Amino acid sequence: MYDVVVIGAGVVGCAIARQLSKYKIRVAVLEAKVDVAMGASRANSAIVHAGYDCKPGTNMARVNVAGNAMYDEWCRDLCVPLKRVGSLVAAFSEEEMEQVKKLRDYGEKNGVPGLAILTREEALDKQPGLSPEVVGALWAPTGAITCPYEMTIACAENAHDNGVEFYFDFLAEKITTLRDAVEVESDKNVLFRSRYVVNAAGVHADEISRLMGDDSFTISGRKGEYILLDREASGFVQRVVFQAPGPLGKGVLVSPTVDGNAFIGPTAVDDSGKEDTSVTQAGVDALKRAGVRSMPQVPANRPITAFAGIRAIPSTGDFILGQSKANPRLIQAAGICSPGLSSAPAIAVETVESLRRAGLNLVERGDFNPVRKKEKPFRAMTQEERAAAVEKDPRYGRVICRCETVTEAEIAAAIERTLGKATLDGVKRRTRAGMGRCQGGFCAPRVMELIEKYGGIPMEKITKNGGASKMIVGRTRQEEK
Numbered sequence: 091m092y093d094v095v096v097i098g099a100g101v102v103g104c105a106i107a108r109q110l111s112k113y114k115i116r117v118a119v120l121e122a123k124v125d126v127a128m129g130a131s132r133a134n135s136a137i138v139h140a141g142y143d144c145k146p147g148t149n150m151a152r153v154n155v156a157g158n159a160m161y162d163e164w165c166r167d168l169c170v171p172l173k174r175v176g177s178l179v180a181a182f183s184e185e186e187m188e189q190v191k192k193l194r195d196y197g198e199k200n201g202v203p204g205l206a207i208l209t210r211e212e213a214l215d216k217q218p219g220l221s222p223e224v225v226g227a228l229w230a231p232t233g234a235i236t237c238p239y240e241m242t243i244a245c246a247e248n249a250h251d252n253g254v255e256f257y258f259d260f261l262a263e264k265i266t267t268l269r270d271a272v273e274v275e276s277d278k279n280v281l282f283r284s285r286y287v288v289n290a291a292g293v294h295a296d297e298i299s300r301l302m303g304d305d306s307f308t309i310s311g312r313k314g315e316y317i318l319l320d321r322e323a324s325g326f327v328q329r330v331v332f333q334a335p336g337p338l339g340k341g342v343l344v345s346p347t348v349d350g351n352a353f354i355g356p357t358a359v360d361d362s363g364k365e366d367t368s369v370t371q372a373g374v375d376a377l378k379r380a381g382v383r384s385m386p387q388v389p390a391n392r393p394i395t396a397f398a399g400i401r402a403i404p405s406t407g408d409f410i411l412g413q414s415k416a417n418p419r420l421i422q423a424a425g426i427c428s429p430g431l432s433s434a435p436a437i438a439v440e441t442v443e444s445l446r447r448a449g450l451n452l453v454e455r456g457d458f459n460p461v462r463k464k465e466k467p468f469r470a471m472t473q474e475e476r477a478a479a480v481e482k483d484p485r486y487g488r489v490i491c492r493c494e495t496v497t498e499a500e501i502a503a504a505i506e507r508t509l510g511k512a513t514l515d516g517v518k519r520r521t522r523a524g525m526g527r528c529q530g531g532f533c534a535p536r537v538m539e540l541i542e543k544y545g546g547i548p549m550e551k552i553t554k555n556g557g558a559s560k561m562i563v564g565r566t567r568q569e570e571k
């Protein structure tokens with residue numbers, strides 16, 4: 091019998107799990123996939139939004155601004171990168187300038203600090219290389235960049251260190267509400283009994299809600315495609331550069347990443363389905379056009395990869411948070427589209443308060459440890475630190491991913507830290523092995539050898555990202571002997 095089960099191990103579910111781990115309660119996170127951060131939290135713009143584009147008075151506006159302010163502390167404690175580079179919304183016409191001013195007004199009502207309307211010259215000064223066709227911009231100094239999957243992984247590891255249990259390959263399919271508990275059953279007939287359920291199931295949160303008798307909203311998918319540019323592109327963009335928003339959201343942006351790359355994206359393809367993360371040539375072409383419109387010199391023609399994520403668009407137009415009116419044992423964290431990454435810490439705090447109001451007895455643990463430790467990456471070490479690391483563990487001397495300088499020691503540690511099942515993409519997200527210019531062309535087979543060695547998964551069972559994404563079909567007859 092658990093006190094709370096959280097369905098979904100994206101950034102929202104894992105942040106909630108971490109917040110719950112401060113209390114003397116029994117918590118489990120149930121995730122359909124083999125690892126954390128496999129949904130929208132894997133593929134998004136990685137922006138910690140300042141909070142000016144949410145309509146004042148909405149849940150989104152409240153948790154975005156509060157979440158942004160919490161990011162410094164969460165990232166420091168969890169060892170997650172955060173850069174307060176600031177964001178610009180560039181206007182290309184007087185009409186767009188009016189839109190930008192409306193964003194400023196929204197932001198001021200939402201309590202976003204430091205917003206300023208910039209002239210063309212001031213905007214070009216903030217971001218050299220910005221299109222000379224820009225007529226002005228909104229500047230938000232609290233806009234920041236982070237790493238969304240690192241944030242998710244870190245919240246999960248910290249929650250786990252503080253006693254939260256994680257179960258993977260658990261697709262919640264049947265939920266029965268009893269008088270004083272809820273039973274959640276998987277497609278494989280594994281059953282959990284809990285006093286409360288937190289619904290953090292991303293694009294599928296409407297289905298979980300319906301299983302518990304609440305059909306007050308639906309969720310549709312809106313695909314966003316990206317192109318990731320090589321490190322050389324980071325010299326061209328230092329701020330997050332938005333264009334004036336359109337009917338389908340914040341529009342295409344050009345931004346640096348915390349790891350020293352740059353990207354252009356996302357597109358917005360409405361009603362794209364909930365699982366289709368394919369990238370289209372039309373999408374890539376549109377991104378290249380939009381990217382050079384904002385930043386004419388950005389090398390948009392030299393992407394190293396392309397990817398897509400699915401936004402969970404709620405029919406209510408706002409995040410659905412708090413206790414369900416239809417089922418008091420259900421606490422919603424549903425319809426979390428953008429700015430859900432920015433809002434996750436504040437959603438976590440509010441969700442815990444909703445559970446308290448719903449009747450859960452929350453007594454703080456004296457031994458909660460907010461800190462998640464992560465070794466400094468080999469590529470970021472000084473020569474002296476590298477020498478000391480190799481001396482201590484010779485596996486630091488074996489570089490597996492040459493593009494990103496990732497060593498065997500780091501990959502072994504990542505495999506051992508994985509709460510679910512080690513996969514090629516899971517190792518990539520934890521270490522950056524395969525994230526460089528060759529995109530794993532050289533290191534993938536060697537990473538697979540290490541997954542077999544340290545994760546105990548036979549080669550022919552290793553997948554790229556779970557499910558049917560096997561890397562090899564089998565062994566040759568000669569090898570079998």
Ligand SMILES: Cc1cc2nc3c(=O)[nH]c(=O)nc-3n(C[C@H](O)[C@H](O)[C@H](O)COP(=O)(O)OP(=O)(O)OC[C@H]3O[C@@H](n4cnc5c(N)ncnc54)[C@H](O)[C@@H]3O)c2cc1C
Nearest residue numbers: 098100102122129130131135137262292314429430431432
């Ligand atoms: C293109 C794009 C750009 C974005 N850019 C930004 C940005 O720059 N800044 C920002 O703040 N936000 C951004 N967002 C939004 C942000 O990514 C999401 O709000 C956030 O990741 C949502 O997290 P989540 O945990 O709710 O959902 P997910 O990360 O989708 O996690 C939900 C999890 O639930 C699991 N699940 C579903 N059904 C079941 C079931 N039946 N049983 C068990 N498990 C289940 C899924 O497998 C999944 O792992 C963007 C989103 C997209 C798609």
